[in-house]
Amino acid sequence: MQNVKVITGTSAAAEAAKLADVDVIAAYPITPQTTSVEKLAEFVANGELNAEYIKVESEHSAISACVGASATGARTFTATSSQGLALMHEILFAAAGMRMPIVMMNANRALSAPINIWNDQQDSISQRDTGWIQLYAENNQETLDLIIQAFKIAENENVLLPVMVNLDGFILTHTVEPVEIPEKEKVLNFVGQYEPKHAYLRPEKPMTQGALGDPEWYMETRYDVQKAQDVALNVIKDIHDKFAEKFGRAYGNGLIESYNIENAETVLITMGSLCGTIKDVIDELKAEGKEYGLLKIISYRPLPTEEIKEALKGAKNVAILDKDISLGLDKGALFTDIAPFLKDKKTVNYIVGLGGRDIRKANIKEIIEHTENEAKDTETKWIGLKE
Amino acid sequence: MVNKGTIIYEPGNSINNKTGSWRVFKPILDNDKCIKCENCYIFCPEGCIQPDENGDFKIDYDYCKGCLICEEECPVKAITGIREEK
Numbered sequence: 001m002q003n004v005k006v007i008t009g010t011s012a013a014a015e016a017a018k019l020a021d022v023d024v025i026a027a028y029p030i031t032p033q034t035t036s037v038e039k040l041a042e043f044v045a046n047g048e049l050n051a052e053y054i055k056v057e058s059e060h061s062a063i064s065a066c067v068g069a070s071a072t073g074a075r076t077f078t079a080t081s082s083q084g085l086a087l088m089h090e091i092l093f094a095a096a097g098m099r100m101p102i103v104m105m106n107a108n109r110a111l112s113a114p115i116n117i118w119n120d121q122q123d124s125i126s127q128r129d130t131g132w133i134q135l136y137a138e139n140n141q142e143t144l145d146l147i148i149q150a151f152k153i154a155e156n157e158n159v160l161l162p163v164m165v166n167l168d169g170f171i172l173t174h175t176v177e178p179v180e181i182p183e184k185e186k187v188l189n190f191v192g193q194y195e196p197k198h199a200y201l202r203p204e205k206p207m208t209q210g211a212l213g214d215p216e217w218y219m220e221t222r223y224d225v226q227k228a229q230d231v232a233l234n235v236i237k238d239i240h241d242k243f244a245e246k247f248g249r250a251y252g253n254g255l256i257e258s259y260n261i262e263n264a265e266t267v268l269i270t271m272g273s274l275c276g277t278i279k280d281v282i283d284e285l286k287a288e289g290k291e292y293g294l295l296k297i298i299s300y301r302p303l304p305t306e307e308i309k310e311a312l313k314g315a316k317n318v319a320i321l322d323k324d325i326s327l328g329l330d331k332g333a334l335f336t337d338i339a340p341f342l343k344d345k346k347t348v349n350y351i352v353g354l355g356g357r358d359i360r361k362a363n364i365k366e367i368i369e370h371t372e373n374e375a376k377d378t379e380t381k382w383i384g385l386k387e
Numbered sequence: 388m389v390n391k392g393t394i395i396y397e398p399g400n401s402i403n404n405k406t407g408s409w410r411v412f413k414p415i416l417d418n419d420k421c422i423k424c425e426n427c428y429i430f431c432p433e434g435c436i437q438p439d440e441n442g443d444f445k446i447d448y449d450y451c452k453g454c455l456i457c458e459e460e461c462p463v464k465a466i467t468g469i470r471e472e473k
Binding site: 097098099100160198199206207208209210211213217220221224 | 388389390391392393394395396397398
């Protein structure tokens with residue numbers, strides 16, 4: 001008998017952290033993440049989860065506490081969003097550089113100014129060079145599944161990097177969907193115990209963590225994180241396959257997911273909940289005899305460039321949809337990262353849904369139309385902009 | 388090579404890590420002019436000016452970074468900063 005609960009994305013994230021039996025949670029509430037840490041506080045308070053819940057005064061403290069907790073060898077979880085993630089920025093580098101396998105849920109939300117609590121992906125994109133692994137969920141079930149996998153990815157001996165699981169603010173965080181909750185024992189069996197060999201603060205065996213790295217050594221440590229990100233590509237795929245085998249749910253190859261790509265000359269690329277809308281549009285157009293494809297990026301860091309190139313072999317036109325913008329370049333992050341690998345195709349960048357602007361099926365159809373007909377190679381178009 | 392996460396498994400070894408190599412200016416202390424007021428000893432941010440058994444102050448150049456705060460604070464101008472020569 002499957003245990004299916006109809007829950008929000010933040011609850012799914014909290015359930016996942018509970019299932020993975022985290023030892024320490026340090027988080028500060030921020031919209032639209034709040035309900036996730038509220039749920040976790042409730043789990044700890046009513047004894048459902050045996051963990052230390054550290055109440056902190058800011059997100060900077062939350063992630064600092066997580067780094068400290070992780071340095072003692074504890075399985076650590078935190079959650080944040082937008083301005084909170086921005087406030088964590090400097091410690092995000094420390095977490096990655098110190099190779100702390102912290103798992104974070106980030107509710108994607110726009111950054112001020114103007115103050116805006118709604119969804120876009122500028123917050124996590126702004127943290128892309130911190131060294132964190134970044135995964136993006138399409139729906140609430142995927143959120144739960146990715147967080148369970150995230151602990152195993154982060155704690156892999158050859159990876160040892162923090163993982164950020166991103167879900168679109170409100171679109172997923174506050175929407176209830178049926179989510180299958182696996183048995184705790186089965187999850188624990190899958191994730192396993194975290195037995196840190198590299199970092200484990202204990203009085204009998206003192207060690208120095210977070211030491212100074214002068215110019216003689218700093219570059220090597222950054223290169224080390226790069227190597228770990230490379231290794232993570234295979235680890236993520238491998239863990240995804242094992243997860244699929246055990247729990248019966250698969251998401252492409254764990255890094256990317258193709259939808260009707262093999263039949264299509266025009267392919268859309270994006271991340272997160274927007275993929276669901278696009279899949280619907282593709283199905284509708286397929287019924288009319290028109291073939292379009294979607295390439296969903298699950299792992300944004302590490303970015304599986306080889307897999308992306310391979311998946312897009314047959315495509316002629318590529319529309320890259322970004323819920324973020326690199327100001328001054330007029331391009332989104334996915335476009336700037338992927339387009340250099342697709343020189344033989346027409347690549348068009350669409351800036352969509354900033355600050356929670358709705359992206360409707362009609363917008364997707366408009367994008368497809370534009371890509372195929374009037375768009376010029378490497379063009380950028382803002383969708384639904386009031387001029 | 389650096390350990391994963393720059394973790395040092397033998398703490399206390401920073402004593403072997405000589406930090407004086409960064410120095411651009413070098414303070415020279417003239418013990419004949421020194422009145423043993425201990426100002427340099429108090430103000431040195433690196434704690435590398437110490438009295439020896441005779442009470443004469445010595446600068447530990449293995450760790451002195453050449454900030455010349457000692458020169459600034461010395462009331463009798465017994466300390467002079469010169470450009471470090473390698």
